[in-house]
Amino acid sequence: MAKKWGQRIRNWMADKMDLPQDVMMDLPRITMIGQIHVYIENHRGLLGFTDSEVRLLLKQGQLLIKGKALVIRTILPEEILLEGKIDQVIYLNEIGGQK
Amino acid sequence: MKNQWLEFFYGSVTVRVEGKGIERFLNVLIRNGLHVWNVKRHGSGTATFTMRLQDALQIRRYARHSDCSIGFLRRNGAPFLVKRIFKNSGFFLGAVAFFLIIIILSNSIWGIEIKGAKPATEYKIRKELDQMGIKVGKFQFSIDSVESIQRKLTNNIGAITWVGVELKGTTYHFQVVEKKQPKDPKVLAPQNLIAKKKAIIVKRFVERGKPVVDINDHVEAGQLLVSGLIGKEDGPMQAVAAKGEILGETWYKSYVELPLQTRFKVYNGKEQQKHSLLIGKFEVPIWGFQKVKFKEYETEKNEHAIHFFKWSLPISYVNRTFREKEDIIRTYSNEEGIKVAMEIAKKDIKKRLDEDATIKDAKILHEAFQNGKVTLSIHFQIYENIAKGQPITQGDLMND
Numbered sequence: 001m002a003k004k005w006g007q008r009i010r011n012w013m014a015d016k017m018d019l020p021q022d023v024m025m026d027l028p029r030i031t032m033i034g035q036i037h038v039y040i041e042n043h044r045g046l047l048g049f050t051d052s053e054v055r056l057l058l059k060q061g062q063l064l065i066k067g068k069a070l071v072i073r074t075i076l077p078e079e080i081l082l083e084g085k086i087d088q089v090i091y092l093n094e095i096g097g098q099k
Numbered sequence: 100m101k102n103q104w105l106e107f108f109y110g111s112v113t114v115r116v117e118g119k120g121i122e123r124f125l126n127v128l129i130r131n132g133l134h135v136w137n138v139k140r141h142g143s144g145t146a147t148f149t150m151r152l153q154d155a156l157q158i159r160r161y162a163r164h165s166d167c168s169i170g171f172l173r174r175n176g177a178p179f180l181v182k183r184i185f186k187n188s189g190f191f192l193g194a195v196a197f198f199l200i201i202i203i204l205s206n207s208i209w210g211i212e213i214k215g216a217k218p219a220t221e222y223k224i225r226k227e228l229d230q231m232g233i234k235v236g237k238f239q240f241s242i243d244s245v246e247s248i249q250r251k252l253t254n255n256i257g258a259i260t261w262v263g264v265e266l267k268g269t270t271y272h273f274q275v276v277e278k279k280q281p282k283d284p285k286v287l288a289p290q291n292l293i294a295k296k297k298a299i300i301v302k303r304f305v306e307r308g309k310p311v312v313d314i315n316d317h318v319e320a321g322q323l324l325v326s327g328l329i330g331k332e333d334g335p336m337q338a339v340a341a342k343g344e345i346l347g348e349t350w351y352k353s354y355v356e357l358p359l360q361t362r363f364k365v366y367n368g369k370e371q372q373k374h375s376l377l378i379g380k381f382e383v384p385i386w387g388f389q390k391v392k393f394k395e396y397e398t399e400k401n402e403h404a405i406h407f408f409k410w411s412l413p414i415s416y417v418n419r420t421f422r423e424k425e426d427i428i429r430t431y432s433n434e435e436g437i438k439v440a441m442e443i444a445k446k447d448i449k450k451r452l453d454e455d456a457t458i459k460d461a462k463i464l465h466e467a468f469q470n471g472k473v474t475l476s477i478h479f480q481i482y483e484n485i486a487k488g489q490p491i492t493q494g495d496l497m498n499d
Contacts, residue, residue: 073136075129077130
């Protein structure tokens with residue numbers, strides 16, 4: 001319950017103070033350049049990686065990126081830059097994507 | 100983002116990972132601050148990625164705690180490049196040595212050719228050149244300019260009138276013109292000997308002809324000394340070429356003026372050298388950075404273009420010599436002044452006379468010291484050959 005309250009206050013503050021949501025709420029920020037690049041900030045680690053699928057851990061849930069010939073251009077503790085032909089970016093919620 | 104050039108500078112390695120849990124292994128690396136990029140998956144059990152060289156040293160530690168085995172594939176970047184250059188430095192050194200040797204060989208003397216000289220003269224020239232340091236195999240930088248070689252050769256070797264010196268590539272060409280030695284005098288036509296100038300006969304030596312004057316006779320210019328007509332008193336006269344030496348005492352007067360004080364500029368033997376390379380118009384000093392210490396000096400500049408095969412490069416070697424000059428004031432006392440003036444007068448008069456003339460006596464008629472100058476008037480008594488040939492014409496014969 002306390003966590004939920006904290007979440008609500010953060011949400012409200014971000015809303016009222018005009019702050020970017022990703023900073024306040026630890027959400028991933030995903031930047032895509034067409035189909036060739038995807039740049040994800042604020043991830044929590046790499047879960048799975050093949051040349052057609054990349055699974056990333058988020059603070060809440062997971063992020064699944066599907067495509068072809070995927071290559072990790074750069075990977076840092078909280079950032080990742082993927083290259084290849086990206087087809088889908090899918091959010092998997094905790095209920096759906098059990099580890 | 101990482102800087103690609105910085106990575107190049109530090110060097111990077113491509114790593115191949117095999118096994119299970121590659122993702123976990125990557126996460127561990129990243130959390131520990133190791134930079135990883137270009138991660139590619141090859142099938143289910145292998146992946147390759149690139150990382151910094153300095154991080155690669157630690158990777159074993161993390162790999163031990165995971166289920167993966169690692170191997171290094173490729174090395175990129177400056178550290179490896181440098182290593183390779185060192186390994187292949189032989190080629191590079193060889194190339195440098197090649198150019199160096201070519202330049203050295205292009206700038207040494209490979210031949211000396213002498214044309215137009217007799218073997219004896221050629222030998223003399225070669226000896227003289229040896230002394231000047233011009234030999235096959237020598238460096239051109241250490242050698243004087245073509246003009247000064249020419250001057251030295253012409254001065255030092257009497258047998259040549261002129262020598263053309265030319266430096267063609269690595270060969271010196273000498274074009275020699277030898278002096279023509281005078282030929283023996285021809286048989287002379289019938290002649291008398293007459294006096295060149297007014298004189299008193301001191302000595303006579305007649306080879307042929309009939310002397311008509313005696314010792315201690317006073318003769319005027321143009322007077323007959325030895326007749327070329329010989330024969331008996333009454334018989335037919337025969338015209339021959341009179342030949343002989345009539346030594347007469349002649350008189351000359353000369354004036355000499357000599358300043359007692361003279362300023363001279365002389366080199367005192369001290370010199371400084373500077374060496375530099377001239378590249379285009381830009382001069383780079385190589386040796387001799389000191390300032391010239393002399394107050395008054397003369398500069399001699401020698402420039403040698405550096406050759407590469409037959410081409411001369413826009414680089415030349417410049418050698419400057421600075422010679423110190425000194426002011427010297429020479430002062431004569433009155434007596435010294437007279438003595439020196441006398442010497443000058445003697446030298447002067449000798450120049451005007453034949454080689455076999457001798458100065459018998461010199462008398463100072465008048466001496467004056469004025470405005471720091473000594474003025475001498477000298478009377479010379481000279482013994483010289485006064486005989487001069489005069490051809491006997493047909494008309495003379497008829498008259499006699």
